[in-house]
Amino acid sequence: MAGRSADDDDRSGTVVTPSAEFPPLDPAEVDALRRVGAQWRTGVPPALPVDPTLDRYRSRPAPGRFSRLAPIALFRPEPGDRGRRDGLVAAEPANRPDSRLGRRLGRVRRAVLGPPLTSAAVLHERMRKLVALPVLSSDLLSSVAYGPEALLTVLVLAGSGALGLALPLSAGLVLLMVAVGISYRQTIPAYPHGAGSYLVAGDNLGVGAGLTAAAGLMLDYVLTVSVSIAAGLHAITSALPGLTPFAVPLGVLVILLLLAGNLRGVRAAGNIFVLPTYAFVVAVLGLLVVGYLRAAGRGFTPVAPPVVPAAEGLGLLLVLRAFASGAVSMTGIEAVSNAVPAFRPTEWRNARTTLAWMVAMLVVLFAGLTLLIHLAGLVPRPGETLLSQLARVTFPTGPWYAVVQATTALILLLAANTAFNDFPRLLFFMARAGHAPRRFLHLGDRLAFGNGLVALSGTAIMVFVAFGGHTEGLIPLYAVGVFLAFTLSQSGMVVHWRRHRDAGWRRRALVNGVGAVLSGLVLLTAAVAKFTEGAWVVVVAVPLLVLLFHRIHRHYRNLHAALALQPPPTGGGPGARPPSVAGGPGPPAAVPEHGPGSVEGEELPQELRHLVVVPVVRLNRASMRALAYAVSLGRPTLAVHLAPEDAEADRFREQWRAWGDHVRLETIVSPYRAVIGPLAHYLAALHAAAPELVLTVVVPAVVLRRPWHRLLHSRTEQRLRRALRALPGVVVTSIPIHVPE
Incomplete structure (x- = not known):
């Protein structure tokens, strides 16, 4: 495989399994453990008063009031079981609390989340390409429902005469989509165990760059949930205006339902999102086919848009704001690279194929809708989305308008699932390196990162409620974080190719370099043009998050130094300083306050x-x-x-x-x-x-x-x-x- 090396595999990490929560000792720690053990003097240990193997209870679980939670049984491997040995095994929890209320809550939890899965089932919970495509593309593809509208909403401020700029700006966005998509296609095989911006930027540009990319991605994922839910409810209220007063509580309810669905596990969540995503793609493709047939009937002559008075002058800043607003259609393009470990083997190959299909579908839908909106002469207006207007014009009679709106609303509501899939995995990688709380390493009883899912849901609900569920208030915050991650990731890949210099590295470095430059231009444009509209929040939040990550890492570093084994020195007297934990040259590891010579x-x-x-x-x-x-x-x-x-x-x-x-x-x-x-x-x-x-x-x-x-x-x-x-x-x-x- 081009672009890969053994070093890459070591740096990228290993496949995500429940054992990641319990990292093994490194060779230096094992050596210290041997030296400590060699000096233990406990005499002859007394005989144990009870058989710890519970051999007496071979035919039934060990008795006790806690057997209802996780019964312990003696495991005897069958002749065909390889790699297993005799030992104690905790059976599936019975979840029968003592109280009546507890039993009822346990039944509800089991009905909502499903029965627990064994650790061995983690390999069966991965996604095949037909499932991964709708799960990971729902955010990217659903953005075509509001991306073109976001672009035109800014252009129309200069009057209806400025709407003609939508086509060249859209062509630039399509070029950007293709460039970034090809760049990530190269990134995935280079980092087959996880090719997110945090890992790539941190590996090639340093820890600070990796944490900056992670901060941008985390903000992007939170906003993905909030914006997707807000846009989905806007699509619903466009068809049913009577539901507008209930938009905020409905949005909170949808986020909680998405949380419950993802807590059931990757495969269960994937089955939920397959049909709505494919239905949306089919509905929009049908809309494009019928719309272009109608346009062909009049010789592709554009309908004159309604006259809109200019509220601002047409200048470079307004054009840049429009381009940055339209760039929200690309949010979610990194979802595949973050979720490489969630694919079935061969993971990187399936992920790269899925990404290619996603980008191709995005380009077709985005370009097709933008051109069709131009031909139909539509402009943004309050109370109804552009996609709803286009569907009304294209399907003036029949049920097809309702079908388009229903599938659009459904995929917009479910588009938040991309963040539910990637946000906990990003926290997992950060926690493994000590930059996030270690609780995010834990896989729940359904093999889902439950702590990360809950953290995302709670934060997204707060943002959604704070902005009242309005899409226009959230979108200005949207592009800065994601394009910050794009820029750092692609810049890191340029350094990666220059470092390894495999066959064809110059071509690959050029592709990633183009992606980095274009992403950097959009980042700069969005940060400057939308700074006063709310982008300042992201500009301020990113360094604060990076500072928080550094403080977390410092705490874990100090904790590791305090808990590291300190074997008695072999020479130099009782006050000799123990060797560095890492071994080899360089400054010694910090000796904890309660080191050798104190009680602790x-x-x-x-x-x-x-x-x-x-x-x-x-x-x-x-x-x-x-x-x-x-x-x-x-x-x-x-x-x-x-x-x-x-x-x-x-x-x-x-x-x-x-x-x-x-x-x-x-x-x-x-x-x-x-x-x-x-x-x-x-x-x-x-x-x-x-x-x-x-x-x-x-x-x-x-x-x-x-x-x-x-x-x-x-x-x-x-x-x-x-x-x-x-x-x-x-x-x-x-x-x-x-x-x-």
Whole structure:
């Protein structure tokens, strides 16, 4: 395959699987693990009092009240099962909560989202080309419903005489579509495991460029949902004006339905969008055929448009604004490159074929509609879309107008699904590199990136409601983010070809260079011409998002340094600095604050010293159980009692002596009746006096059956845990005391 190398595969990542949430240790970490393990001294471990393999329960799940959630069974591989061994396997969750409401909600969730899928089913959830085409092209193809109108809406500000510029501007947009489409066709095989702008720009132009492209794409995906829903509802209200007051709640409902559909998984969501997309394409093609036949009957003579007075002068800035507005028809062209891992094998080949069909269909529909609107003499007007006007003129009688409007509204509403497919995958790649929260690595029980889907839905709903569901208010924000990503991606590909210099690299670099230049011109035009109309929001939001990504990455970098194994040094004395985690030359990795020599830095059991502390309020069954547990650990144990006054402290000491004074007792008089604060300060003082000690605080915790019972208790254990969380070298252990109903 031209343009690929082994290095490319390594940089691009691996196929998306549930295991991506659990990255393996690198060779340096494995070496550190061996060095730590070589110095462990635990003596002869005692025999386990129970068989951990659950071999006794071979024929049934292990008993317990949690077996209703995820039963554990012993797996015995069949002779034909390769790569599997004996072991414990969690069965499909039964989802039978204790409460009646919980059971009802569980049934509703199962009906909406479907049963959970095993991790092995991830390969079967990929899309074939006939399904991927409508799923990934719905945003791109649906944009022809509002792209030509966006272009003409700006031109008509200079009067009806300026509408003739629509044809040359449309020809320029078609050239741009073809150039960017060919550029991405080259990008996909070069990055077969994901060819999005974030990966391509980051690999070739640096981390900053990759994060900038990611920020632009994230804004684009959010706006894709908002604009698509707004345009779809506009198409509906054009035919049914009575629904106009309900546009915002209807839009929110549609977003929630799309969320539910995508939470069912990639394949289930794909089956939903196949028919509407193909129906829209057939309906628009039928509209074009009939429209051009009618135009041929009058010799392709354009109908004179209605006279529209000029509101602005015709100048270069207005023409550039019109071109940038029409460029929204290209949003969604990158969807295939972001979703390469979602295709069936061979992934890159199927993705490239799908992209070619998408661009071809876009060019035909966009150019055909723009020319037909010009021949029909139509101009934008409030209350009805241009596509609706064209359908009325083309189909003055019969049901075909309703068919065109219905399919247009449906694909516009479903066009948001492109963002639902790509936005969570972008967050996955960013989270894998540490630039987004790691929760976005998680695949839900339907093998969908549920956290990313929810994040997209919530953000899109806020934007949609904030703009009142108006398309014209959202479109000025639209082009900047996506063309920023286009420009960085194609510029990165130029660097990629120059770096690898495979056969034909100059031709490929030229193609991507043309795409980068044209995308950059549109980006500059949109940012300048539409700055005051709302594009300033994107210009400001992109650097803020990049700053946020850097802060997230810094946190994860510090976390990795704090959690990295620090093996005892082989030489240089006890204070020697451990080697860099990455190994090799360069600056050493940051040593965490609690490194070797502190309590949290100890990784060898023989180096740990313990003190068990048991806070005791009163001598009852709960405190007796906590004391018994603490003493059974075989470590030094100290009991602490807080009394509001001296008299109560004396009474407690008498009770303690009556018990037998088996454990050293320390009483603290708290005349202001505070409990958590004085206890936390006392433990901090103990730790300061002996920093090498591990303080294990054993606290009784009452387990309540009913949620409303929590209102009857002070929840001291949770409050103490929160207070001690920031204190190093302190472990809080809860001893549950179950209260019957």
